[in-house]
Every structure is written in C-alpha cells, then in structure tokens.
Amino acid sequence: MIGPGLGEASSDSYNRIPYPSYPYSQTHPDHLAALGILTGISPKPVNKCRILELGCASGGNLIPMAYTLPGSECLGIDFSKDAIDKAKDSASKLPLKNVAFLEMDFASLDRSLGQFDYIIAHGIFSWVSKEVQDGLLSACQELLAPNGIAYFSYNVYPGWHLYRVVRDFMFFHTRGSSDNKARIKSARSIIEYLSATMPAWQPLLGQIFSHVQGQIKNSQDGYVRHDFLEEVNEPIYFMEFVERANSHDLQYLANADLNTPAYVPGDVASTVMEGVDDDIEIEQYMDFLRSQFFRQTLLCRQELPVDRTIKPGRLTTLLFSSQLTAPPTHTDPISTEVMEFEGPGDLSAGTAHPLTKAALIHLTTVYPRAVPYKELLDEAWRTLARADADAPNIDDEQSSKDTEILKHNLIRFYSQSIDMMRFHTFSPGFVTEISDKPQASPVARLQAQSDLPITNLYHQNVTMDQFPRDLLGYLDGRHSHQDLLEIAVESVNQGLLEVAVNGAPVKDPQQLRENLAPVLESQLKVMANAALLVA
Ligand SMILES: C[S@@+](CC[C@H](N)C(=O)[O-])C[C@H]1O[C@@H](n2cnc3c(N)ncnc32)[C@H](O)[C@@H]1O
Numbered sequence: 001m002i003g004p005g006l007g008e009a010s011s012d013s014y015n016r017i018p019y020p021s022y023p024y025s026q027t028h029p030d031h032l033a034a035l036g037i038l039t040g041i042s043p044k045p046v047n048k049c050r051i052l053e054l055g056c057a058s059g060g061n062l063i064p065m066a067y068t069l070p071g072s073e074c075l076g077i078d079f080s081k082d083a084i085d086k087a088k089d090s091a092s093k094l095p096l097k098n099v100a101f102l103e104m105d106f107a108s109l110d111r112s113l114g115q116f117d118y119i120i121a122h123g124i125f126s127w128v129s130k131e132v133q134d135g136l137l138s139a140c141q142e143l144l145a146p147n148g149i150a151y152f153s154y155n156v157y158p159g160w161h162l163y164r165v166v167r168d169f170m171f172f173h174t175r176g177s178s179d180n181k182a183r184i185k186s187a188r189s190i191i192e193y194l195s196a197t198m199p200a201w202q203p204l205l206g207q208i209f210s211h212v213q214g215q216i217k218n219s220q221d222g223y224v225r226h227d228f229l230e231e232v233n234e235p236i237y238f239m240e241f242v243e244r245a246n247s248h249d250l251q252y253l254a255n256a257d258l259n260t261p262a263y264v265p266g267d268v269a270s271t272v273m274e275g276v277d278d279d280i281e282i283e284q285y286m287d288f289l290r291s292q293f294f295r296q297t298l299l300c301r302q303e304l305p306v307d308r309t310i311k312p313g314r315l316t317t318l319l320f321s322s323q324l325t326a327p328p329t330h331t332d333p334i335s336t337e338v339m340e341f342e343g344p345g346d347l348s349a350g351t352a353h354p355l356t357k358a359a360l361i362h363l364t365t366v367y368p369r370a371v372p373y374k375e376l377l378d379e380a381w382r383t384l385a386r387a388d389a390d391a392p393n394i395d396d397e398q399s400s401k402d403t404e405i406l407k408h409n410l411i412r413f414y415s416q417s418i419d420m421m422r423f424h425t426f427s428p429g430f431v432t433e434i435s436d437k438p439q440a441s442p443v444a445r446l447q448a449q450s451d452l453p454i455t456n457l458y459h460q461n462v463t464m465d466q467f468p469r470d471l472l473g474y475l476d477g478r479h480s481h482q483d484l485l486e487i488a489v490e491s492v493n494q495g496l497l498e499v500a501v502n503g504a505p506v507k508d509p510q511q512l513r514e515n516l517a518p519v520l521e522s523q524l525k526v527m528a529n530a531a532l533l534v535a
Contacts, residue, residue, distance in 0.1 A: 011079040011105075020220040021060030021083070022452070026256045026296060026418065028065055028459040029072075029118040032149045034423040035254045035298060038314050040307035042147050044117035047071040047426050052116040052143065054109075054136065055124040059087030059101060062120075064455040066091075066099035067443045068428045074099040075113065079106070094442050106132055109139040117145045125154040125241075126234050127226060133234065137248040140299070144250075150299045151256055152241075159293025160235035165205065166191065166212045167228045174229065183229055184221045191216065238295055239284040249302040252280060256296035258415040264289045279308055312407035319370035319424040320410065321458070322363040324349055333357040334388045347420045349413050355402040356409040358383035368458070368531040369432060370424045377403065428457035430531040434524045438484075439477035439535035448472040456531040467497055468523045475527070477535055481520065488516045 025031065029046040036043035049072045053062045056076030066074040076099070078084050084103040091099050106128070119140055125133055140150050155163075173190050174183040195213035199206030216224050227233070236244075242252045264286065273285050286292070300306065324341035333339070338352045341360050351357055358380035363371060371379075381399075394402070413421035430441075444454045444462075448469045453461040464472075467488075474487055489512045491497040499506045499515050506512050527533055 011081065020222045021057035021087075023061050023064045023455045023459055023461060024122055025459045025461075027061060027120045027122050027151050029069065029149075030425055030428075030459075031256070031418070031422075032118055032151055032298060033425040034318055035256065035258075036147075036149050036300070037317060037425065038310045038423070039254050040311070040314070041149075041253070041300060041304050043149055043425075044145065044147060045425065046118075049073075049117035050114065050145070051075070051118045051120070052113070053077070054106065054119065054121040056083075056087060056101065058083045059090055059099075060452060061122065062099060062101075063087070063091055063094065063096070064443045064447075064459055066096055067094065067441065068457055068459060070098060070429075072098060075116075076101045077104045077106070077109070079104060090446065093446055106136055106139065109135075109143065111142055113143060115145040115148070116143050117148045119144055119148065119150040121151065122153045123226075125152050126236070127230055127232055128234075129232055130234065133244070134248070137245055137250060141248045141250050141301070144301060146301065147304065148300065149253060150250070151296065152299065153256075153294065153296045154241065155233065155235035156241075156287060156292050156295045157235050157237050158288055159291045160233075162208050162291065163212060163293055164235075166209055167233065170228050180225060180229075181221070184224050187224060187229060188216060235293075237284065238287050238292070238297075239280060241295070241297060242280055245297075245299050246302065250299040251302045251304070251306060253298040253300045253306055254308060255283070256298055257418070310411055312404060312411060315407050315410060315423075316373045317425075319372050319427060320363060320376055321367060321370040321422045321424065322360060322413070322420065323367060323422075324360060324364055324413075324420055326361050326364045332387050333361060334384055344419055347417055349416070349420055351409055353402070353405050353409060354384055355380050355406045358387075359406055359410075368430065368456075368529060370422070370427050377406070380406065422458070428531065429534060430457040431533050431535060432528050434521075434528050434533065435535060437477050437480055438475045438524055438527075438533055440472050440475035440527060440532050441534050444532050445472050445476065454532070457534070458531050460531075462530045462532065467491075467519075468527065470496070471520075471523060472527075472532075475533070481524075485513055485517055485520055488520055489513060492516075 029049060029051055033043040033046050047069050049069075051062075051065065051069070051072055051074045053074070053076045056062050056078050057080070059076055062074050062076040066072070076087060078087075078101070081103050084101050087101045091101070121136060121140075125136065128136070144150055170187040170191065174186050177183050177186070191209060191213050195206070195210040198209050216228070245252065269286070269289065272289065273282060276282055276285065323344050324347075325343060327340055327342070333354050335354075336352050338350045339357045340348055340350045341364065342348050349360070351360070359376050361383060362376060362379040410421060414423055441457060444456070447454050454464050454469065454472070456462050470491065471484065471488070474484055479487070488497065489509055492499055492506075492512055499512055501515065506515055
C-alpha cells in the first residue's frame with residue numbers, strides 16, 4: 001500500500017516523539033462562553049466551572065488555562081504516560097490547586113468523571129480511528145453538562161485532499177525506516193527540496209508542496225510526526241462531522257474561529273450558493289470555495305435551543321478588548337472620515353462611524369483591560385460629546401440607531417479576527433500598573449525557563465526577545481526596580497546581554513545603569529500592556 005494504512009496511534013508513539021503542547025487561546029472557556037452567549041445558550045460562568053481537556057499532552061494548554069480560572073476545576077486526560085508525568089511535574093511547580101491530570105485511554109472515559117461545562121479536544125479527532133472518534137463523541141454527550149460546550153478541532157476535506165498527496169509522498173519516501181527521528185528528518189529535507197524545485201516543472205502540485213513546506217518549516221518534530229507521518233489521519237467533511245455529532249445527540253453550535261481564513265469574493269459566494277439558506281450547508285459550500293483543511297467546531301447538546309444568527313442585543317452582557325491601535329494623528333471622531341485602526345500583524349479595522357471610532361479609541365486606550373458593554377457605550381458617547389461640545393443633543397431614535405451600528409461593527413471586527421477584537425465573559429486577574437516589586441504570572445515565569453511560548457492572562461502567546469524572557473524569571477514580587485537594574489547590569493557583565501552606544505560596547509557600571517534603566521522600565525511597560533503582570 002502507498003501511504004498510511006488503517007492503524008491506531010499508540011501511546012508509545014506519543015511517548016517517543018511528544019507532541020508540542022502549547023496554549024491555544026481559541027480553546028479557552030472564556031472564548032467558548034462568549035460564543036455560547038452570542039448563539040443564545042447560557043453557558044456556565046467560566047470562573048466557576050468544570051473543564052475537561054481530552055488529549056491534553058503535557059498540559060501546555062490546560063495549565064495556563066487553570067491559572068487564569070482559579071475558581072474552576074480542570075482535568076486533563078491523555079494515554080501518554082510521559083506526557084502526563086510532564087504535565088503533573090509542571091503543575092506541581094505552580095501555585096495551582098485546580099488542575100489534575102489522568103493517564104487514561106479515551107476508551108475508558110465514563111460517567112464516574114462527572115459532567116463538564118467545557119470539553120476541549122484540540123488536535124485529537126482526526127488522529128484516532130473512526131471507532132475512537134465515535135467513542136469520543138459519545139463520551140462527550142455523556143460528560144457534557146446541560147449547557148455545556150465542547151470544542152473539537154479536526155482536519156477537513158476538501159483541503160486535506162490536496163495535503164494528502166504530500167502526506168502520502170512523505171510516507172512513501174520514508175517507508176524503509178522505522179526510526180522516527182530519521183523519518184522526520186528525511187521527510188523535511190525532501191519536502192524542502194521539492195517545494196523549491198517543483199513549482200518550475202509541476203506548478204499545480206508545486207504550490208501544494210510549497211504550502212506544506214511553509215507549514216512545517218518552523219514547526220517542531222512532533223507536529224511533522226503526528227500531522228504528516230502518523231498512521232492515522234482521518235479528515236472529514238464539515239457536514240459529515242455535524243451529522244456524526246447529531247447521531248450522538250450533539251449539535252453544531254458555532255465555529256470557534258468566526259473569521260474566514262481565505263477570502264471568497266461576495267459575488268462568487270452568492271452565485272454558487274444561490275437559494276441556499278441552511279447555515280450548515282453554507283459552511284460546507286464555503287469549505288469547498290476556500291479549500292478548507294482545518295476546522296474548529298463547537299458542539300452542544302441536541303436539545304438546547306440554539307440561534308446561530310448572532311443578535312447584536314446579546315452583546316450587552318459581554319466585555320470587550322482590542323489590540324488595535326489608533327492612528328498616531330487621529331482625526332476628530334465626530335468627522336465622517338474613515339479612521340484606520342492598525343494591527344496586530346497586518347490586521348486593520350476601518351470605520352467612519354463616529355460612535356464606533358470613539359468606542360475603539362476607548363478600547364485602544366485602556367488595553368489590555370476588558371471593558372464592560374455599558375462602560376464602552378458611555379465612554380464612547382462622552383468622547384463624542386467632548387469632541388463636539390456645541391452639537392445639539394442627539395435624539396433617542398438617532399442614538400439607538402448609532403448604538404445598533406456600533407454593535408454590528410463590534411461583531412464585524414470580532415468576526416474578522418479575534419486578534420483584533422475579543423469578546424469576554426470575565427476579567428482575568430492581571431494588573432496594568434507597574435508596582436515597586438513587579439510580579440509576573442508564575443505560569444509565564446515557568447515557561448520562560450523552557451523553550452515554551454510565554455502565555456498571558458488572556459491565554460494568548462506573547463512573542464518575546466531573550467532579555468525580557470530572562471527578566472520574567474525575576475518578576476516574582478521580591479525584586480525592586482533597582483534590584484532588577486542590577487540584575488540587568490550583571491547580565492551584561494556575564495556576556496548575556498549587550499549594551500552599545502554608537503556601536504561601542506558599554507562596560508562601565510554607572511553608564512550601564514543609565515542606559516539600562518529606561519530599557520528596563522519600557523520592558524516592564526510592555527509586559528503590563530501584554531497582560532503578563534499579576535501584582
Ligand atoms: C496530536 S496530539 C494533540 C495534543 C494537544 N491536544 C494539542 O493539540 O496540542 C494528540 C494527543 O492525544 C493523545 N491521545 C491519542 N489517542 C489517545 C487515546 N486513545 N486516549 C488518550 N489519549 C490519546 C496523545 O497522547 C496526544 O497527546
């Protein structure tokens with residue numbers, strides 16, 4: 001047989017090449033609860049709930065999550081002994097009383113675990129056999145609390161029909177070896193070679209090889225092993241996934257990522273989907289049009305009344321945060337000019353609507369704080385009133401029209417990307433003021449000692465250079481700014497950090513202090529703005 005046969009991934013395979021275990025902000029119950037509220041169900045408050053992560057690996061997702069939700073109970077399950085031992089070890093180094101890990105096969109899941117308000121199965125479904133997939137859905141139905149939300153991510157067709165060519169080729173090319181590391185190395189190098197050469201003589205396939213090369217280039221070996229060289233990889237069409245869920249008395253609630261990863265022009269979508277009004281069918285059409293290869297789907301119990309047409313009125317119980325920044329010389333919000341808010345990455349949000357501009361200005365000013373709806377609206381109106389003190393009072397009708405437009409715009413930005421606009425159901429416990437003896441999240445401090453990404457209190461990964469990463473370790477609430485400065489000076493003395501003025505390295509301690517003090521203060525500010533400080 002060319003390509004993988006039907007098999008079952010064993011715990012041994014995950015023990016030998018561990019899967020990189022990272023936090024995924026889109027799996028955080030806060031995000032799931034916001035989507036639950038938007039779709040008309042009443043999810044359990046996230047700071048008093050039970051969370052189950054299936055296939056938690058070494059706890060890279062569940063541990064930071066548990067830290068942000070001290071009032072909730074978190075349980076992680078995985079059949080890899082090594083991964084569970086590592087998860088327990090990491091958790092034991094943190095002040096956490098609300099997280100537990102069990103070495104267990106999915107086949108042994110049963111009601112004795114009790115019910116959970118949030119069940120997370122990230123990167124699991126496609127990597128187990130059909131029987132185990134059904135077992136997972138059935139366990140999920142039994143273990144999900146009445147208003148519970150389950151998150152599943154999985155590989156989908158039609159995108160995976162394209163990837164499959166590359167995956168089968170990797171399998172075929174490495175078929176002679178049983179040494180995992182050697183297989184990964186060989187697969188990486190042949191894909192790198194073909195992605196560089198193939199587009200010239202085989203443009204159609206060349207594009208696919210190049211795309212996969214882009215995916216695996218900077219990824220860890222565990223990703224290549226389990227996504228491309230694993231025996232089991234069972235992609236599925238979205239509609240089939242929904243039907244399979246239905247057959248276990250679960251229903252489709254929402255996409256965890258509302259955004260559409262690849263653009264489809266509106267007229268193409270409307271031509272292809274003329275007369276189609278079922279939202280599940282629309283999702284499936286969109287998968288064909290986008291060549292979708294991965295999905296993140298939220299499920300809930302079949303009997304819950306779900307309304308997936310997001311009603312702006314449901315926004316009023318939520319909180320909002322935005323990582324956008326206002327244009328440096330922003331015009332008066334009252335004007336009808338479009339204001340473009342930037343980033344992160346190459347994201348941007350433009351609006352000419354005065355109330356929306358004023359609301360975004362407030363969010364950008366107070367970031368990382370999440371703002372309750374009422375405060376957002378009141379502040380936005382206040383900003384407009386200040387900007388145009390002479391304007392006559394707006395009548396009730398106009399004011400409610402503007403409020404509706406604001407709500408629609410918030411949903412529009414949120415649907416574009418949660419990196420641009422986030423909806424929350426609670427405020428995590430970070431501080432934005434820098435104290436005399438700053439304290440960073442203990443999770444981030446522990447992560448800084450490894451090669452793991454640094455996670456903030458919004459469960460997002462924060463990119464950091466080496467100096468702030470090293471600094472994090474000392475932000476334990478016992479070191480003053482002066483102590484931190486001396487530590488930075490010592491880092492220069494030990495050759496771990498370099499300070500140069502006009503290209504010449506600085507060695508003199510006093511000069512070092514003068515140069516490092518502003519750097520230190522600005523790094524602390526960056527950390528506070530990144531929701532990393534807790535005291
Ligand atoms: C591809 S990894 C995904 C890990 C993590 N959820 C993530 O997305 O980063 C799959 C995980 O599921 C675990 N796993 C696979 N089959 C399992 C089973 N039958 N019972 C329990 N755990 C299983 C593996 O040990 C591994 O940690």
